Amino acid sequence: MFASPVAKSAGEAISLPSGYVQMKSGRCLFVLPPENHRVADDLADTCDEAFERIHVQLDMDGRGLPKDSHLEIRIVDVPGNMAAISPPGSPPPPWSSAVAYPYYNLIILSLHHANGKPVENLDVVMEHEISHLAMREILGDKRVPRWFSEGVAVMQSEGWLAMKSSRSTILKITLASREKLAWLMPKQPTL
Ligand SMILES: [Zn+2]
Numbered sequence: 303m304f305a306s307p308v309a310k311s312a313g314e315a316i317s318l319p320s321g322y323v324q325m326k327s328g329r330c331l332f333v334l335p336p337e338n339h340r341v342a343d344d345l346a347d348t349c350d351e352a353f354e355r356i357h358v359q360l361d362m363d364g365r366g367l368p369k370d371s372h373l374e375i376r377i378v379d380v381p382g383n384m385a386a387i388s389p390p391g392s393p394p395p396p397w398s399s400a401v402a403y404p405y406y407n408l409i410i411l412s413l414h415h416a417n418g419k420p421v422e423n424l425d426v427v428m429e430h431e432i433s434h435l436a437m438r439e440i441l442g443d444k445r446v447p448r449w450f451s452e453g454v455a456v457m458q459s460e461g462w463l464a465m466k467s468s469r470s471t472i473l474k475i476t477l478a479s480r481e482k483l484a485w486l487m488p489k490q491p492t493l
Contacts, residue, residue: 316389316390316406316408318333319333319386319387321335321336322336322376322387323335323336323339325339325342325343325346326372327342327347327349327350328349328350328353329349329353329354329367329372329373330345330346330349330350330353330373330374330375331373331374331375332345332349332374332375332377333374333375333376333377333387334376334377334378335378335379338377338379341377341413341424342375342377344424344425345375345424345425345428348425348428348429349373349375349432352428352429352432352458352459353367353373353432355458356429356433356436357436359458360437360440360454362436362439362440365439365440367407367439371407372407373407373408373409373432373435374406374408374409375409375410375411376408376409376410376411377410377411377412377413378410378411378413379413379414380412380413380414381394381396381397381398381399381412381415381416382396383412384401384410384412387410388401388403388410389403389405389406389408394410396416397416398416399411399412399414399415399421399427400412400421400428400430400431401431402431402432402434402435402438404434404435404438404439407435409428409431409432411424411427411428411431426459426460427459429458429459430455430456430458430459430460431455432458433454433458433459434451434455437451437454437455
């Protein structure tokens, strides 16, 4: 989901929360409590890949995040901790466990839902939010129906999950190299 304020000129920095550590991976900067650093390890490759793929799929052709800027992913344990690391005056709704702030190039993810259950497929949730950021970058102040932006985000996240599952199965069966599989599983799914 989006959070206000919407994009004006993306890239404004916000202060880092104290007690959190930073981990940089490609275009992605993870900010999270030190005890959860393995979550960043698990998400790093997906974040970088998803960032590039989603921008290609949306035909952004160089628009969006400047080359020397990064996408920031803040991770908390429970939704109740999200507001404290949100941009000033823009806390997410209390029921939310994932939110994107286009104006700040920022995504906040919770490891648990508001009901206490762990968030499954956190990588897919992250990809969904990256799609929202990219879409907002394209649209600027223009509005599109919610079903459209949500539909694109679902396709760009969950559609890729299905493809990853298929590739994983093929890898287990054939133990083939990525290069050999490239023709079977093109890196860029068709929109
Ligand atoms: Zn959404």
